[in-house]
Amino acid sequence: MYLISMALTVAAASCVYLYLLNRRLIQIRDSRHKSWFVRVGGVLSVILGGVFGFLAAGSAWMLGPAAILVAAALGEGRRWWERWRWRGAPPVTIENRMTALAKPIVTTDLAIARYALSVPGWCGPDLRIAHLSDFHVNSHLPLAYFEAAVRRVAAAEPDLIFYTGDFITDPRYKHLLPGLLAQARGRLGTFGVLGNHDDWAGRRGVAEAVAAGGVTLLGNASVVVPTGNGAQVLVCGCEEPWTRTRWQPSACAAAPGQLALMLTHTPDNIYRLSGRGLAAVFAGHYHAGQIRLPLLGALVVPSKYGRRFDHGHFVVHGTHLFVTAGVGSAEPPVRLWCQPDVFIIDLKGTPQNEA
Secondary structure, three states, X not given: OHHHHHHHXXXXXXXHHHHHHHHOHHXXXXXXXXXXXXXXXXXXXXXXXXXXXXXXXXXXXXXXXXXXXHHHHHHXXXXXXXXXXXXXXXXXXXXXXXXXXXXXXXXXXXXXXXXXXXXXXXXXXXXXXXXXXXXXXXXXXXXXXXXXXXXXXXXXXXXXXXXXXXXXXXHHHHHHHHHHHOOOOOOOEEEEEOOHHHHHOOHHHHHHHHXXXXXXXXXXXXXXXXXXXXXXXXXXXXXOOOOOOOOXXXXXXXXXXXXXXXXXXXXXXXXXXXXXXXXXXXXXXXXXXXXXXXXOEEOXXXXXXXXXXXXXXXXXXXXXXXXXXXXXXXXXXXXEOOOOEEEEEEEEEEOHHHO
16 A cells, blocks of 8 residues: 555656646756756655655545646646647658667767648748757767758758757857858858847857857847749747847738748747748757657656647647757757757648648
8 A cells, every 4th residue: 555655646746846847947047056956856756755655645635646646647638639739740751760769868869850841822932941959059069960960951952041049058169159050051041049048148149159150140020031033931030038028929920922930949939929920930949858758758848838849840720830859958968769850841832722
């Protein structure tokens, strides 16, 4: 009885801790104490859950942990329903995909996921978009790894390159960004937004370094990109919730015939961005969990929606959402069963009568 009771209360305490970690604790600004606090919190949740289970075994107090586990199960059911409801098309191909359970550490095994996207009503030319995110350039990974990733993007000959934030973690490495980012340029332009780590590392300095690498930072505004045949792409940015100024919907108001695309760091913004005439939203931030356990998947995803949009392609209220796992890794500086990746999206128009 005691072992079963302790197992149930440890599971319940872990569910509560993971809920708080995903939605609150991991969103706290980075500091030298954050990692320690997160780890200690996890250990304490297990210890205190076990102690409670031992003391409460066979009593009515066990109804509390049971209710928590039921709520967690219902939450997982809702997550699966939402993911099914908003599911998008899978990649057409994935280059360098690692599937062996015996090789858990995949920190630098970069995959290239290629998607095909048809946009009803787009009369412009076919476009190839390269989507990169979350470099987190620091001392944990060699610069050569990031350079190889950027060169692979350049080899794909994209028309547009999109960066969706978190270029660095430590401001001491921002001087590496200009030379790194300059190694790939989109034929029609290279655009980006900043993320929470960029903000924590010093927004102004990071922005200057990124711009020096040839990336046009959008902030909470947009730019019009001519495609050469009279058609135009409206490339928009949304850097909330880490900007000092608020994003305004008018910033992504597309003119008739324009293809509107949005860059934002966190996919949490999708519900306020969808349904506004945007063809697609590109985001990162989650690292696909960075550590994904077999069968269970990601346990830690910094989102108020939990693991709902942790990685891949979704379609929310008619707006396509692409969430990349990112190129680098943050704390801890390792990826387990969770490959870094870059998305290559081949976009083409679809006549309205074929939509």
